[in-house]
Amino acid sequence: xxxxxxxxxxxxxxxxxxxxxxxxxxxxxxxxxxxxxxxxxxxxxxxxxxxxxxxxxxxxxxxxxxxxxxxxxxxxxxxxxxxxxxxxxxxxxxxxxxxxxxxxxxxxxxxxxxxxxxxxxxxxxxxxxxxxxxxxxxxxxxxxxxxxxxxxxxxxxxxxxxxxxxxxxxxxxxxxxxxxxxxxxxxxxxxxxxxxxxxxxxxxxxxxxxxxxxxxxxxxxxxxxxxxxxxxxxxxxxxxxxxxxxxxxxxxxxxxxxxxxxxxxxxxxxxxxxxxxxxxxxxxxxxxxxxxxxxxxxxxxxxxxxxxxxxxxxxxxxxxxxxxxxxxxxxxxxxxxxxxxxxxxxxxxxxxxxxxxxxxxxxxxxxxxxxxxxxxxxxxxxxxxxxxxxxxxxxxxxxxxxxxxxxxxxxxxx
Numbered sequence: 001x002x003x004x005x006x007x008x009x010x011x012x013x014x015x016x017x018x019x020x021x022x023x024x025x026x027x028x029x030x031x032x033x034x035x036x037x038x039x040x041x042x043x044x045x046x047x048x049x050x051x052x053x054x055x056x057x058x059x060x061x062x063x064x065x066x067x068x069x070x071x072x073x074x075x076x077x078x079x080x081x082x083x084x085x086x087x088x089x090x091x092x093x094x095x096x097x098x099x100x101x102x103x104x105x106x107x108x109x110x111x112x113x114x115x116x117x118x119x120x121x122x123x124x125x126x127x128x129x130x131x132x133x134x135x136x137x138x139x140x141x142x143x144x145x146x147x148x149x150x151x152x153x154x155x156x157x158x159x160x161x162x163x164x165x166x167x168x169x170x171x172x173x174x175x176x177x178x179x180x181x182x183x184x185x186x187x188x189x190x191x192x193x194x195x196x197x198x199x200x201x202x203x204x205x206x207x208x209x210x211x212x213x214x215x216x217x218x219x220x221x222x223x224x225x226x227x228x229x230x231x232x233x234x235x236x237x238x239x240x241x242x243x244x245x246x247x248x249x250x251x252x253x254x255x256x257x258x259x260x261x262x263x264x265x266x267x268x269x270x271x272x273x274x275x276x277x278x279x280x281x282x283x284x285x286x287x288x289x290x291x292x293x294x295x296x297x298x299x300x301x302x303x304x305x306x307x308x309x310x311x312x313x314x315x316x317x318x319x320x321x322x323x324x325x326x327x328x329x330x331x332x333x334x335x336x337x338x339x340x341x342x343x344x345x346x347x348x349x350x351x352x353x354x355x356x357x358x359x360x361x362x363x364x365x366x367x368x369x370x371x372x373x374x375x376x377x378x379x380x381x382x383x384x385x386x387x388x389x390x391x392x393x394x395x396x397x398x399x400x401x402x403x404x405x406x407x408x409x410x411x412x413x414x
Contacts, residue, residue: 003204005196005198005199005212005323006196007194007196007325008156008160008194008195010188010191010192010193011156011189011190011191011193011195012154012190013153013191013322013326013329014152015332015333015336016131016149016151016152017149018138018139018146018147018148018149019135022127022131022137022148022150023049023053023133023138025152026127027056029119029121029125030060030119030121031056031059031060033063033122034065035066035123035184036065036068036121036122036123037060037065037066037119037121038068038120038162038166039070039119039120040070040116040119040165041069041075041076041117041132042071042072042076042114042115042132043075043132044071044133044134045132045133045134046080048135049133049135049137049138050133050134053133057092058087058090058092061087061090061092062091066179066181067087067093068093068095068179069094069095070095070096070097070168070169071094071096071097071114072097072114072115073098073389074113075115075132084391088391093179095389095390097114097172097387097388098113098387111316112317112318113316113317115312115317115318115319116199117132117150120158120162122184123158123159123162123184124158125152125154125158126152126153126158126161126162127150127152127153128150128151128197128304128305128306128320128321129150129151129304129306130148130149130291130292130294130304130305130306131148131150137291143258143288144288145288145289147287147288147289147290148291149294149304151324153195153322154187155188155191155193155195156187157196157197157322159187160197161197164197164199164320166181169388172387172388192326192328193326193329194325195322195323195324195325196322196323196324198303198320198323199319199321200307200318200319206315207314209305209307209313209314210233212303212321213303213309214236214237214240216295216297216303217241217244218240218243218244219297219298220244222249222250222298222299223251223296223298224249224250224251224296224297224298225254225334225337225338226254226309227254227285227290227294227295227340228255228290228292228293228295228308229290229291229292229308230268230308230309230312230313231255231267231268231271231308231310232267232268232271232311233309233314234311234315237309238274242275245275246278250281252280252281252282252283252341253275253280253281253282254284254337255284255285256284256285256289256290257284257285257290257346258288258289258290265284267310272348276349276350281347283340283341283347283348284346284348285340286344286345286346287344293305293308293321296334296337297330298330299327299330300325300327302323302326302329302333303323303324304321304322304324305320305321305322306319306320307319307321
């Protein structure tokens, strides 16, 4: 039976901005785990952040905590046998989503990636957002450090997230014996927040995240702020965005002005004229690459997650967002995004040169026709069921050397 997203009352939520807030919160939760850790991520690199996560997972597993980690085979392709072997030797069940061989050193399994970033600890605390486990989410990485967001959740929605993560393991792993899960008490009410887990897959939930965005845009009365790393949504999304602006809603987009990939700004820029003509305000974030996937609508609707607003996330990748109804959280997220607009963004102005108007209009027409069609084209591609491969410990694998664990514990994220 198809699982429908549903609102759940009684939750508490905390906004975690960038790696400086996110990594200590996740690592502390794992270090204090008593029964179970479930973790999914697109990227896990073997840098100082990856080593800190490795140390926390290793310590938890050695205490007898059940630890399951899923990484994407394309996003996390180069983990060393020492790194993976020590986890497996300690009892961590490490799985790779859709692993693939290489041709001339190149990976070609690009489409339909596992792009979620989820952590659930003891069925009590969950983290959902867009932050990967890599040092480029810390400010000391330099100009290429990413701006991003996650949330820490407590309350009934955590059990929904836990069951989703367990179901993803059961649904994708082939040839692995069933795992006896710890019996955990249901989470109690923790706060006033209504929360909903919304996911995207290529079978039953192809458009759930986009559908929630569009519903929020249709209902918007006063203001919309969307901050998104990769912006090239489909026709229906653009239509709702323009309609909101035309009926007087103040619609603001925060997009990449200093992109991690030049094509990102080029693709979004193709939509600028069309959106500006309808009154949408576009702000390019210029301090560093924008990697966030967040939005706030009016006084009490917000979303944080892994889903970009581009063809990959909306039509191909496996994604997870939480949607939150709470005036306090919406006000906090809105204030943080307005801070970016005031201090770190440049507002895009309409093209003033008349002689280019015909070309710009023609370009916008063809771009919008593409945006109208790409969801249909994506369905032509094979919608394969995900395959998880259990990463086995190599012969003689042992826990990580003491000096690497010490290095990981010394990670400074303050």
